[in-house]
Amino acid sequence: MGGYFSDIFYGSKSLLIGMGITFREFFKPTVTVQYPYQTIKMSARFRGHIELIADEEGKPKCVACGMCQRACPSGCISLDSVSVDIEVDGKVKKKKVLSKYDLDFTKCSLCGQCVENCNFGAIDFSKEYNLASTRKEDFHFNLLKRLEERNA
Amino acid sequence: MILETTQQALQALFAGSVPADEAEAGTPRGNGVLTRDYKTHGYHLDAQVDANQLLAAVTILDEGGFFIESITGVDWIKENQLEVIYDFSRYDFDACRVVIRTRVPRDKPVVPTISTIYAGANWHERETHDFFGIKFAGHPHLVPLLLPDDADFHPLLKDFKA
Amino acid sequence: MSAPIQLRPDETFLLNVGPQHPATHGVLRVKMQMDGEYIVKAETVLGYVHRMHEKMGENRTYAQYLPNLSRLDYLGALGYTHGHVLAVERAAGIEVPERAEYIRAITVELNRVASHLFWFGAFVMDLGGFSPLMYAIQDREHILDMLEAVTGARLTYCYYRFGGLYNDVDDDFIEAAKRFIPRMRKSLKKYDALVSGNVIFRNRLEGIAPVSAEMCRKYGATGPVARGSGINFDVRKNEPYSVYPEFEFDVPVYHECDSLARYKVRMDEMEQSLRIIEQGLEKLPDGPIMAEKKPKTIKLPVGDYYQAVETARGSFGIRIVSDGDKNAYRLKLRSPTYSNMHLFDEACEGMLIMDALAFMGSLDLVIPEIDR
């Protein structure tokens, strides 16, 4: 019989403790970010989709060696290059120039193998995260075009 | 301690013969018990048994208080064999991981079920059946588990083409 | 797929829990034969999110397989990638710098706390209490922020590399982690008062769904499920790997075997993980974070290799069978919840459906990890 009443007593006490906690939480400030109206800054190492890095002249640093393409687990990078004649110190030299750099972001798992395997520091993660679309094509990025747009 | 007793018990199945390590011999190893270097391989005992010795070997481990980690298969297509690998381990601090393997011909892949000894083998065997088509004789419910119900293919076979 | 509903003479009926059901936390389906609210027989149907990660392991190089591991268990991804890198390093004989191992241990433990926090919230939500989930998510958010600043991702990390790490941690991370520990301890006290002590909560779990130690052994249950059944088994202690022998921590074990014991194990584990993080931050040595001697393309010697690690859900094992190529010949993932979930069919017989679903919650299921 004593157990009966002590059960009721301790049970009710535990319920009141719980209510006390939620009561205190009620008066604490909110912790949420009102997303479309407020945004937070992405951390420096945030991995968005990859982006080509430009050299001082605004040309891509990329030499089209294809290391990133080979390293990618999902095969989402495809690049192409053309040979162009350029004049260096009065001599005409053939040089590989990047002509196409497409990223299929639908397949990308953001593992970072491409960035890690690039010996020229030519690609890096962007900080973009506002990517939403109902069409697949919106995630096929032409990175060369994006670089030009950024330069402009 | 448990390592030695288990090794002796398993060794008794082979009348004391010790097989050559396949990595050294360059050929598929024969049945028998090998001790492995834990540091590089991650397990202590490696016993290859014949399919009909399997239940005896697993019973030894059951009586030794081992728990079942997993069951899986490997398709050795060059040797035209399928291997079934059983992993066992222990809950106590006497760390001893035992691997039991058995090889069956590819065209007749049948091994006895151990779900009668370890109830937990049920799903593992179903999964291995899904992926390799290995039949576990006596299994109570050998229908696809992870693959669709109507799956008639075995994706982890080396000659599987999607 | 399932047989049409037929009312048996004994008047049981078939109840389809899942694939879309609020309590299964993912696409898991359990066919339950019910007698009123009592379960007569249950059969779990898996495979709704099966992606054949093991076949991918045969087609990708070891490095390319790294992102796959974090897709197994999206709540405690780092533990799984840790298993993979350890297995390859063990086989290839790569020596990992001490600093890298310390950072791995710290991040894995942070991830474990995050995973347990989310489980805690979701479990209480299974029992009908919604607010603890929100409190748990707030604390988890701090961990995710920290891990994001280091790894660049919030859930599906790809941070560890063979021989070390993708990048080093900075002082901000160490500061944030140091600030986090006392805050988390305070929160744990709050959870204790709000949930663990609550009479309704205890009545729902105490003595419910007993899983005996023998049953755990037969099914190969590991992790908190085994430890809630009185089995003192933690891969970090039983088969020490990484730098865990250097840390002082306890393995919480409860002998009640019920849902409450499994709950308590996880709550205590969070405290132990905080202890490990604390010690790790204190002892964190300077030095490189990448092995100096490391082949460009990793090819493992012929043989098969096994590595077990203790993830948030139990003992995760990875078996690599190598034929000397740069891809694995066979790669097997031993997922802990697969074995833990297997218990459910047998254990839930004769249980009320609401107890069974609470039991399911106490198993801490992550379906992609079961289905792989």
Next chain:
Amino acid sequence: MSLTLLNVIVAVVIAIAFAAANAAYLVWAERRGAARIQRRPGPNINGPFGLLQPPLDGIKLMTKQLMIPGGADKILFMVAPVLAMAPAIMSFVTIPFSEGIAAHNMELGVLVIFAFASMGAMAILFAGWGSRNKYSVMASVRAVSQNVSYEIPMLITAITVVMTTGSMDLKAISMAQSGGFWHWNIFPSLHSPLMPISFIIFFICSLAETNRAPFDLGEAESELVAGFHTEYGSMGFGLFFMGEYANIVIGASLTTILFLGGWDCPFGMFPGVWWFLLKIYLLIATFIWIRWTFPRTTIYGLLNLSWKILIPISLFNLLLTAGLLKVF
């Protein structure tokens, strides 16, 4: 005669409006309150403080198609939501909000409200059975057994109050407590020293009667999907929702009248409808607060609570009160 009829019609219209407005804005209050407890803002986009959310939700519900599951019992399926809402509105008619504000005062007001309240169980049973869904049936059976077992202690405590007052007229019960909070029934008196416990029992029972957490076994969204209204969409669901909140208001009103002095001011002056509303909304706030704090009980925990704790204690209280009334 015609004036009385008109009176009743006006009263019913006002009751419906009051119930609907209450349901709508209690949802808003509940969502805001829950959000604050969980440290989020809650609905705050539509209108100031999100105050336009309830009418917009209403429009959304009304414009949706009412789906009837194949093989469902159409009549039961359609009747159930109406049956959930109608008794709640009917009960409003008898509740005196103040000395002069009551649609139709009845001498047996307590009895009428309990009679209507037990119809709620029928609505849930109809909904569960009619939707041809196993989850719904299980939930409705649970909810009915819950309602039945909680009606008993609730009635017994109500009878205790009725005995001390000597009337079943809600207005008379309320009037008997006027003149300062020390006259309220919640405080122990010579005739019934266990009144505070009665109040708690009554409060718990009204939580259970309205199927609110932690007694929301009829809904049990993490086990039985959404319980008896799993298959309802559109305004069918809307009516259940309104019925639930109307029942909460009635539960709070009844608690206020029986135990908290009705429209009486705690200091014995200026009694009025505002005091009544303040009291019921405070009680409803407690309902909300409890809901967002506790997990759900089990069905056996719930029945144990009723049969092993609430009923014995309330019976003991009834006997004690009866004895003391006889002695003094």
